[in-house]
Amino acid sequence: MNNQGSFSAASRTSVLQLMAESELDLLVVGGGITGAGIALDAITRGIKVGVLEKNDFGSGTSSRSTKLIHGGLRYLKQGDFKLVQEVGRERAILYKNAPHLVIPAPMLLPVYKGGTYGYLASSIGLYIYDWLAGVARKERRKMLSRKEVMEKEPLLKKDGLKGGGLYYEYRTDDARLTLDIMKTASQRGALAVNYTEAKKFIYENGRAVGVEVHDRISGRRLSIRAKHIVNAAGPWADQVRDMDGSLKGKRLFLTKGVHLVVDYHRLPVHQAAYFDTPDGRMVFVIPRGDITYVGTTDTAYSDSVDQPRTTQEDRDYLIRAVNAMFPAIKLKQQDIKSHWAGLRPLIYEEGKGPSELSRKDEIFISDSKLITIAGGKLTGFRKMAEKVVNLVAAQLSTETGIIYPACTTDQITITGGEKKEGMSFTEWKQEMLIMGVTQGISGKTMQEWIDTYGSNALKILEYLPEAQYHNVPTNLQWLFAQLLYSVKEEMTVTASDFLRLRSGWSYFQLNKAEKYRNMVEKMLNDLLDLDSQQQDMQLELLNQMFNNIHELPTSDKMLQKVSS
DSSP states (O other), X not given: OOOTTTTSGGGHHHHHHHHHHSOEEEEEEOOSHHHHHHHHHHHHTTXXXXXXXXXXXXXXXXXXXXSEXXXXXXXXXXXXXXXXXXXXXXXXXXXXXXXXXXXXXXXXXXXXXXXSSOHHHHHHHHHHHHHHHTOOGGGOOEEEEHHHHHHHOTTSOOTTEEEEEEEEEEEOOHHHHHHHHHHHHHHTTOEEESSEEEEEEEEETTEEEEEEEEETTTOOEEEEEEEEEEEOOGGGHHHHHHHTTOOOSSOEEEEEEEEEEEEGGGSOOSSEEEEEOTTSOEEEEEEETXXXXXXXXXXXXXXXXXXXXXXXXXXXXXXXXXXXXXXXXXXXXXXEEEEEEEEEEEEOOTTOOGGGSOOOEEEEEOTTOOEEEEEOOGGGHHHHHHHHHHHHHHHHHHHHOOOOOOOOGGGOOOTTOOOOTTSOHHHHHHHHHHHHHHTTOOHXXXXXXXXXXXXXXXXXXXXXXXXXXXXXXXXXXXXXXXXXXXXXXXXXXXXXXXXXIIXXXXXXXXXXXXXXXXXXXXXXXXXXXXXXXXXXXXXXXXXXXXXXXXXXXXXXXXHHHHHO
16 A cells, blocks of 8 residues: 655645545544544545645654653652553654654752652652653662752752652654654555545435535635544644534533743753643753743633734743752753744543643544544543544445454554664664765764664665755755755745744754754755745745744734734
């Protein structure tokens, strides 16, 4: 069922055409982590599946998280032992299947007098967490004295410090994880297209049997039919239910989470930490290469789902939290290099505040048989997908008599996570680095490619001769090869998507994003053969992205006034 090459920008039209030509078994609306997980699970079981994403893959919540594959420590506090157990298992599976994107990161949990966690409670809690989550022996929690905590992190506030715990979380790149899972599904035969919006459901005898779609790149409109339709639109899920006329009963409650990025030298923490804020919440501070990021906020949100923004209020809240825990740092507004804001699509529960709402997922089935999957967390995407595909497979079996196999996505290596036989992934990364340097790529660039793309970094090297063929200056051939790979193998159609979602530069290397933005735009215009109108759209999207980074509205209320 392999349809290699169908994940290029040039193949978008033909993939859409394929979807429109014959009825799918399953059509998924939403190309975030949940939609990608459903596509991979369905195609692996032999279910003919298509995915529509109205923006770019992973452009919503799936690229705006804390970028951790959580073990679920906070769920332990809420007494949700089953969830801790499940996410612990899922984390181990992801670490095995996507070693290029799931990186163990020691996390310090300082314990203060009057804080969220007492010393004894932390010790017992982390022990239970390790046991429930099935944490490997070498990564099990270690309790630290006050002196040991200060040695580990000298910048911490000393006043009231009693000690701490050291445990493990796993760092990831959520946007890349989403994309690589979608690519893996595509390689196995799933049909997935970005910038294609579901505009209207098609009904027969009261049942949703298809969707009228709008290709936002070409302007074409098509009808796509499917035996079953799943709404995996994340924060947009209620809008899709509304389009189906089935927005009743349980609804989403959106909360906003903001993260700030500073240069590492302005917040030079020795390892990641999870700490109390003055108002009793907890936030993470996470070092990542040349930067440190901090988050998150958790506030009720009712503004534009398409454009959640970091506000001055959000920024100031997190700066105060950092300065309270790391008093010598004295972080200021001008230290903030970049930031991101994302929306959590939680399920509303009467009388509960944003931080108290459960992160559990739920499935709703409407009268028209539209299946909606809502809620959930990044770490739990595979189990969410399994639940949905089990349901669809059972319904298809009843209708067709075909018996579909059980879920096996726990055994699938995600593209980029492949390694040379007989080698550990760490050894393989070292060998790839040497291969890149041998071909004239700087060690720093090759290392970045390996960290971003895993074993697919070698595919970027294969595009270097084309850079020479196109007479690209020697000092820019690496950029051309990376961009060409992104267009031909990652369905990249805008410069802003390359800078934010494919490379992560706008988050973690803003100077690099700004340095190369014009060059990326020009190269992409040539590679995609864009007309003047499309070029204007590229420029507008780029300007919007950078303006959103540099200009913050005062508050969400202020944003509401501007947009109304």
